[in-house]
Amino acid sequence: MTEDRRPAKKPPMRDVLAEAAFALFMERGFERTTVDDIVASAGVGRRSFFRYFPSKEDAVFPDHERCLAEMTAFLDTAGDGDPVDTVCDAARLVFRMYAEKPEFSVQRYRLTREVPGLRTYELSVVRRYERTMAGYLERRWGDTPDAALRAEVIAAAVVAAHNNGLRSWLRSGGRGDAGAEVDRALELVRSLWGAAAERPLPPVAEEDVIVMIAPKGAPMWRVVQRIEAAIGEEEAVAER
Incomplete structure (x- = not known):
């Protein structure tokens, strides 16, 4: 039987960089690891790193x-x-x-x-x-x-x-x-x-709006009093 002498296939450079980065992150911590540390460990230049990863964060999620x-x-x-x-x-x-x-x-x-x-x-x-x-x-x-x-x-x-x-x-x-x-x-x-995804949604209830005009400088308690009075009149009409 003939021995296969073909060289082992090298892993993609992206994987090499990601593995080197993660090993350093686990050893030194993420913040203390620099891109220079990563490329030195992988045996490549900085340009190679940024060809595959825009940042250190990207190397964590390759x-x-x-x-x-x-x-x-x-x-x-x-x-x-x-x-x-x-x-x-x-x-x-x-x-x-x-x-x-x-x-x-x-x-x-x-x-x-x-x-x-x-x-x-x-x-x-x-x-x-x-x-x-x-x-x-x-x-x-x-x-x-x-x-x-x-x-x-x-x-x-x-x-x-x-x-x-x-x-x-x-x-x-x-x-x-x-x-x-x-x-x-x-x-x-x-x-x-699954079954409810295409059912019609209930209509949005229409809310009554009260518009009130108050004199400039009117005290807040007076404004609130008038709003409460207007709401009370609306509720009284609805109950009739």
Whole structure:
């Protein structure tokens, strides 16, 4: 049997930089690690780092851009199935990204709890997923009344449910069946919104408006007294 003498395939430079960065973040702390430290550890120049990552924060989340692109492609090619089911399936793409590297995901979760700037950055990434799902829902419902409102509310519910299940798994150190936790959380969204998503919303109640003119310099107690008197007259008329 002939021995395979082909050289091992090198990992992509983006992965090399991300791994070097994260190792330093865990060793020295995020704030004390510089871009120069990262490129020195990876054995490349600063230009190489900024070719792949605009900032140190981006190196902590190297896989979100890919996942967001996958979600966008998934929603763009989704069929005519239930829209709520579809966005729940899209959320599972994010979970699978975390589950592919459980140890890294748990360490990153702990790091983001310690560094407020990373938490803020993470929230901005989550918001991008939410907007992508809301955009899909709004397109699916087209001219349906309140399509934009429904889309925003349901996308936010899907993200909240997914994150609840994911955080439970991350807090446990990556133990247990994370997929079951996420499925359970998303099933709640399906049960609440699946059938109700296209029902007509109740009309907005019209409120009576009272317009009152008061002399300049009138004491506040007098203004309040007149408003209360006007409200009392309205209630008296309504009771007749």
